[in-house]
Amino acid sequence: MSIISRNVFRALVQGSQHVSKGVHTTAVNKDKNVCFAQHTISTLQTKEGRIKCTLIPGDGVGPEMVYSVQEVFKAANIPVDFESFFFSEVNPTLSAPLEDVVNSIAKNKICIKTWHTSVTSSTFIHLYLHAIYLPLLIYSASVKLGHGLATNQGAGQKGVPQGILATPDFSHTGELQTLNMKLRNALDLYANVVHVKSLPNVKCRHHDVDCIIIREQTEGEYSALEHESVPGVVECLKIITAAKSERIAKFAFDYAVKMGRKKVTAVHKANIMKLGDGLFLRSCEEMAKLYPRIQFEKMIVDNCTMQMVSNPNQFDVMVTPNLYGNIVDNLASGLVGGAGVVAGASYSAECAVFEQGARHIFSGAVGKNIANPTAMLLCSANLLAHVNLHSYSKMIKNAINK
Amino acid sequence: MAVRILSRLVLPEIKGAAFASSAAAPATLSDFDVQHKTPVIRKQQLIPKAQYGGRHAVTMLPGGGIGPECMGYVRDIFKYIGAPVDFEVVDIDPNVDNDDDVQYAITTIKRNGVGIKGNIETKSEAAYVTSRNVALRNELDMYAYVLNCKSFPGVCTRHKDIDITIIRQNTEGEYAMLEHESVRGVIESMKVVTASNSERVARFAFEFAKKNGKKKVTTVHKANIMKLSDGLFLETSRRLAKEYPEIEHNDMIIDNCCMQLVAKPHQFDVMLMTNLYGSIVSNVVCGLLGGAGLLSGRNYGDHYAVFEPGTRNTGTAIAGKNVANPIAMINASIDMLEHLGHHYHAELLRRAVHRTVNEDRVLTPDCGGTASSTDVVNSIIGNIGQVGH
Numbered sequence: 177m178s179i180i181s182r183n184v185f186r187a188l189v190q191g192s193q194h195v196s197k198g199v200h201t202t203a204v205n206k207d208k209n210v211c212f213a214q215h216t217i218s219t220l221q222t223k224e225g226r227i228k229c230t231l232i233p234g235d236g237v238g239p240e241m242v243y244s245v246q247e248v249f250k251a252a253n254i255p256v257d258f259e260s261f262f263f264s265e266v267n268p269t270l271s272a273p274l275e276d277v278v279n280s281i282a283k284n285k286i287c288i289k290t291w292h293t294s295v296t297s298s299t300f301i302h303l304y305l306h307a308i309y310l311p312l313l314i315y316s317a318s319v320k321l322g323h324g325l326a327t328n329q330g331a332g333q334k335g336v337p338q339g340i341l342a343t344p345d346f347s348h349t350g351e352l353q354t355l356n357m358k359l360r361n362a363l364d365l366y367a368n369v370v371h372v373k374s375l376p377n378v379k380c381r382h383h384d385v386d387c388i389i390i391r392e393q394t395e396g397e398y399s400a401l402e403h404e405s406v407p408g409v410v411e412c413l414k415i416i417t418a419a420k421s422e423r424i425a426k427f428a429f430d431y432a433v434k435m436g437r438k439k440v441t442a443v444h445k446a447n448i449m450k451l452g453d454g455l456f457l458r459s460c461e462e463m464a465k466l467y468p469r470i471q472f473e474k475m476i477v478d479n480c481t482m483q484m485v486s487n488p489n490q491f492d493v494m495v496t497p498n499l500y501g502n503i504v505d506n507l508a509s510g511l512v513g514g515a516g517v518v519a520g521a522s523y524s525a526e527c528a529v530f531e532q533g534a535r536h537i538f539s540g541a542v543g544k545n546i547a548n549p550t551a552m553l554l555c556s557a558n559l560l561a562h563v564n565l566h567s568y569s570k571m572i573k574n575a576i577n578k
Numbered sequence: 579m580a581v582r583i584l585s586r587l588v589l590p591e592i593k594g595a596a597f598a599s600s601a602a603a604p605a606t607l608s609d610f611d612v613q614h615k616t617p618v619i620r621k622q623q624l625i626p627k628a629q630y631g632g633r634h635a636v637t638m639l640p641g642g643g644i645g646p647e648c649m650g651y652v653r654d655i656f657k658y659i660g661a662p663v664d665f666e667v668v669d670i671d672p673n674v675d676n677d678d679d680v681q682y683a684i685t686t687i688k689r690n691g692v693g694i695k696g697n698i699e700t701k702s703e704a705a706y707v708t709s710r711n712v713a714l715r716n717e718l719d720m721y722a723y724v725l726n727c728k729s730f731p732g733v734c735t736r737h738k739d740i741d742i743t744i745i746r747q748n749t750e751g752e753y754a755m756l757e758h759e760s761v762r763g764v765i766e767s768m769k770v771v772t773a774s775n776s777e778r779v780a781r782f783a784f785e786f787a788k789k790n791g792k793k794k795v796t797t798v799h800k801a802n803i804m805k806l807s808d809g810l811f812l813e814t815s816r817r818l819a820k821e822y823p824e825i826e827h828n829d830m831i832i833d834n835c836c837m838q839l840v841a842k843p844h845q846f847d848v849m850l851m852t853n854l855y856g857s858i859v860s861n862v863v864c865g866l867l868g869g870a871g872l873l874s875g876r877n878y879g880d881h882y883a884v885f886e887p888g889t890r891n892t893g894t895a896i897a898g899k900n901v902a903n904p905i906a907m908i909n910a911s912i913d914m915l916e917h918l919g920h921h922y923h924a925e926l927l928r929r930a931v932h933r934t935v936n937e938d939r940v941l942t943p944d945c946g947g948t949a950s951s952t953d954v955v956n957s958i959i960g961n962i963g964q965v966g967h
Contacts, residue, residue: 434664524631527632528631
């Protein structure tokens with residue numbers, strides 16, 4: 177009897193989680209096959225062959241770097257028009273509404289963005305103070321978000337260069353989701369790609385590092401499901417789903433095929449998190465069967481980080497869940513010269529957002545003209561390749577290598 | 579016990595709630611999305627779709643003969659118009675007897691969902707080596723083949739303004755590849771017709787007619803001789819016709835049909851037929867419209883779609899001579915763009931092809947012109963620039 181009742185209790189609890197999840201992730205695509213932001217007229221809105229692109233300067237040194245990108249585009253006479261949005265979490269009053277930004281990206285389908293700051297410890301204070309109201313807050317936030325999405329459907333554009341949006345360590349509103357996470361969830365930007373490649377003229381410990389790190393970024397530890405069940409005990413839920421794991425695994429293999437790579441490494445910690453990471457790992461193994469000409473291997477995250485600093489040349493394409501990806505991204509960026517030289521991109525089915533590989537706003541360098549714009553320029557080169565402007569893309573890449 | 583019932587009561591509701599929240603489907607889905615979202619029969623596990631940042635991954639099988647050169651033209655044009663498609667090229671060596679390459683090609687189509695192919699050669703005539711084209715269609719269960727036959731005003735032909743759609747059962751019938759020699763000198767070849775496959779393709783035909791505003795469906799058969807097999811096919815289509823009262827349905831025997839086609843082709847609208855008749859009739863119609871190099875065909879299953887030139891011949895004799903007609907493959911690529919939902923690029927390319935063939939009349943020798951393949955492609959690329967504004 178006790179077993180039965182416990183099972184029932186679990187069913188109820190899981191059920192309520194289902195429901196609550198259903199409520200506050202209206203933004204997130206549950207169904208892996210539904211692509212949000214359907215475009216009716218399809219593809220790039222070109223007016224006289226010009227491409228429109230959303231631009232998010234972000235915080236810290238972001239605006240300076242974005243400026244350098246705009247200068248280069250102007251100098252090279254590249255047919256791209258920017259639609260700029262000030263979007264910031266540290267400055268909530270000046271920030272453009274999330275809906276507008278999401279709409280613009282969904283319409284343009286491309287965006288370039290620098291990083292946002294996240295806020296940490298006061299989130300916790302807020303959480304502590306508003307433990308009771310929290311569900312309500314999340315609910316209202318999600319309703320707002322959901323509304324933004326509903327109005328957004330049917331809009332249609334494609335890639336977005338982004339600066340870095342900083343997220344402070346505390347929250348002004350008591351929301352657990354940062355602006356970056358909201359943006360990702362709203363657009364379902366599930367795949368983050370960071371291409372770590374040694375630049376010939378940047379002096380580093382390792383040479384010829386050339387690996388692609390692909391990270392799931394809409395679930396896992398970043399689910400923003402944290403709560404304090406008893407004072408002094410905080411639970412953070414890490415969510416892994418088969419649908420999203422399969423989706424990211426397929427993304428990684430397809431990316432490897434597209435780039436002509438030989439090997440995909442799944443990074444996990446399934447020896448400890450046997451169910452969660454286990455599911456991720458199994459999904460990757462399933463997908464690997466469809467790609468008989470690509471080698472598949474798996475590696476535990478701690479060993480992976482060690483291998484990465486001692487022998488980074490062994491890696492080709494890596495696929496990781498959310499948090500490990502974040503760590504490995506930054507580690508790998510450090511290997512080839514830091515946050516200033518690595519470009520990244522986030523993809524949904526419909527949109528692409530181009531941003532720096534390592535996410536750090538570097539506020540210390542603001543206004544000093546010392547921030548390294550290479551990463552943003554690489555981003556813009558990738559953006560141009562994405563919209564079939566290969567000659568311009570090559571032009572920028574060659575200029576960087578010189 | 580009561581508790582158990584409670585749990586049973588609670589769970590379905592929860593599932594329902596979770597489902598409803600994700601049901602906010604976008605208003606317009608491309609055919610590609612529909613295939614990934616609502617397959618009629620869920621036979622295999624659904625694979626996440628290969629669409630990233632608005633770009634689709636598509637398998638390209640150049641095949642033999644003129645295939646590789648035509649695919650080269652398609653890629654040039656796609657690069658020029660900036661179509662958001664990334665090709666995964668799989669070459670199949672015609673001289674190798676094993677099926678590794680073909681199996682790999684099938685796997686890539688399974689994960690990309692969409693393919694574009696030339697005709698694949700099967701050099702070996704050994705009984706145990708199956709035709710690779712047939713193997714591809716059977717493995718992917720692409721049961722319906724659609725050939726849109728519309729006259730090109732710029733191509734000189736005996737009949738004008740023909741507009742026929744041929745829908746052909748693509749996986750069974752005479753192509754069941756079940757042949758054996760029971761006694762020396764006596765060979766039996768089996769033709770397999772199943773009710774389920776007949777129904778699927780008939781429903782496909784009527785749905786197609788409904789969706790595209792067609793008036794009439796004609797079932798082509800030989801049920802006067804093959805009373806059971808073709809009889810089943812005919813009966814199934816008659817039964818389904820009752821579900822679509824707004825569409826006229828009639829049937830015609832294959833021999834009469836061929837005669838009518840060359841004499842009075844305008845009486846036909848949508849034609850529905852089994853495998854072998856489809857092969858014959860589609861070639862007849864292609865001949866009426868100006869040859870093998872113009873039309874494009876589409877293979878559909880529940881999950882996959884493969885696009886190819888309308889007549890399935892490799893054209894090995896004219897390979898490498900720069901005289902092959904690239905229009906068929908380009909039309910196939912237009913169908914593919916349409917299927918993926920890239921209507922803007924499809925329309926751009928369609929208008930450019932229309933202009934090249936019907937207004938500028940830049941045609942290869944097979945259609946009575948004098949231009950080379952590259953002339954045609956260059957003309958199309960030039961026209962894209964003009965129709966784009």
